Amino acid sequence: MKTTKKVVLILAAVFVSLSAGCSPSATTQQEVKTQAEQPAPSPSQQLALMHWAPANHKAIQALIDDYGIRSKSYNKDKRPYAVFDWDNTSAFNDVQETLLTYQLTNLHFKMTPDQFVSAIKINIPKDNFKQEFNNKAGKPVRIDLISEDLGADYKYLYKNYKGFKGTKSLEEIKATPQYQDFVAKTRYLYEAIGGTFSPDVSYPWVIYLFAGMTEKEVRELARASIDYNLQDAIGEKTLASPGGLPGKAGVVEVKIKTGLRAFAEQQNLYKTFIDNGFDVYVCSASFVDVVKEFASNPKYGYSLPEERVLAMELERDAAGVIQPEYRKGYDQTQGKGKTKTIERFLVSKYGYGPIFVAGDSDGDTAMLTDFKDMKLGLIVNRLKGGDIGELSKTAASGIGTGNAKYLLQGRDDNTGAFRNTEKSVSLGASEEKLLK
CATH class of the missing domain: 1.20.1440.320 (de novo design (two linked rop proteins))
Known part of the structure; x- marks a missing residue:
């Protein structure tokens, strides 16, 4: 009888509390959700290690954790977005x-x-x-x-x-x-x-x-x-x-x-970004219809929506026949033209710049350096000089610091695949190098 009476009193107290608008759910449930009871990330939400340089994998995963759908600050109405070059960045060769x-x-x-x-x-x-x-x-x-x-x-x-x-x-x-x-x-x-x-x-x-x-x-x-x-x-x-x-x-x-090869790591990164609430775009200096076929056809493993491809454009007549004339009013998607294209079609849409940019050449250095909202830039290491070479030196100086803004990712030009280091191997060579 004493136990029954105690239960009745507890239930009555809870009823009074709820009636008074004192439900703890707004605070307590959120705390629980963000602590022990938060579901573990699904495999698709975790970036596979594959042949990423370990420090690069860790940095990209941290970006995903900090800004993706599992972050407390994630806002589906202000989605973060990433921009990738295509040739020699998303896939091997041009x-x-x-x-x-x-x-x-x-x-x-x-x-x-x-x-x-x-x-x-x-x-x-x-x-x-x-x-x-x-x-x-x-x-x-x-x-x-x-x-x-x-x-x-x-x-x-x-x-x-x-x-x-x-x-x-x-x-x-x-x-x-x-x-x-x-x-x-x-x-x-x-x-x-x-x-x-x-x-x-x-x-x-x-x-x-x-x-x-x-x-x-x-x-x-x-x-x-x-x-x-x-x-x-x-x-x-x-x-x-x-x-x-x-x-x-x-x-x-x-x-x-x-030869031409798909980078499995980039295929996986595209998907991981998307599964974590990021939007993904390509900005390429190749022809738009060509890039769409590679990036959007599911058979090639990237499955990017066609409307997410920004690339070189030509005029077309009323029947859709391509003309040998660059499309009026459009910037060439190389160098500063990539920045202008991203500003025109993406910054104007989102109200802010990309959080992640990936490239490999001088034609990508503008978009890798022009956006103040960018938290992380990835350089696929082709051991090049010029502007991308200078940016590669910046990336190299950040190796081991744990807070680098630019990452160098090594590859093997003899196999067309990533290497699990920042160092690359040139075609016909066996020695790995960090910089040109």
Whole structure:
């Protein structure tokens, strides 16, 4: 009887307390939630270690813990967001460059000969290319000389290849000197323009070769190229124009990188950010339709929504056919143009800058340094000099401090994979290095 009476009194007290608006739930339940009873994070909310440098893994996980959905301060209406470069940051090697080689090798073009010659000359100065791009005879090359050669090659291909107007199969065409000259000289031209002139001239040049295609056609071409290059060996090879067809520019040769790989660590980081309430974006200097195919097609493991891809843009006609003209009113997504693009489309939307930025080259240093809201910057270590080299030195000086703003992540250029250290190994080498 005494026990029953005590229970009744306790229940009555609780009822009075609730009636008086003195429920402890607003304070006590929150305390409990943020202490022992808080559920453990799911595997998708924890960044997998994989081949991250351990200090980098720890720093990124701390960022996720401090600003993600498990943080007390998380506000779903003010979501943090991350911005990644694509080529050599999110994936190994350059999707645009490997696509150019694939496009040339398989003659995927939708232009007439006159349109092709016009496209390859757009905004290219008539000066000689740098001395390092002299032909095999040691003579300088310039756009008017090599465009004449390429125009003649393309006319032959256009007339004879069955993919254009002719009857010859691709295998038959590949045996001709005109095909060999076309592939080698166009690929050489890309390197010569990029190595001689400013990025605002060289970066758009390669994407003008999509003129005449629709987005669907570019996406299909990109998919075929990505599939091929993910299986191709990582390395270098030399393309040389045939000695029997020197033309106006003479015989030229060019070294190109081969192979393409997805970075499993970046695939996982994309997903981990998203599972922790971050928004993820790509800002790339490759063509927008090409990056969308790699970043958004689930088969490649990134599964980023297409609308989260910011990249190089071209004009399109009313039917959606791509024109050899940069899209009016849009900044090129390289250098300061990346910052301007992020400000235009993301800062204007969120009201603040990205909390995390990842890049690998001079073209990424602006977005890695321009945003005061950025808490952490990741540099995929390509052992480069220039502006990114200076920023890499800053990152290197922070190793072991536990509070570095910039992180260096090592990779092996021989395997196309991350290494569990800040140090990288160059293609053809075995020695690991921290800086150039």
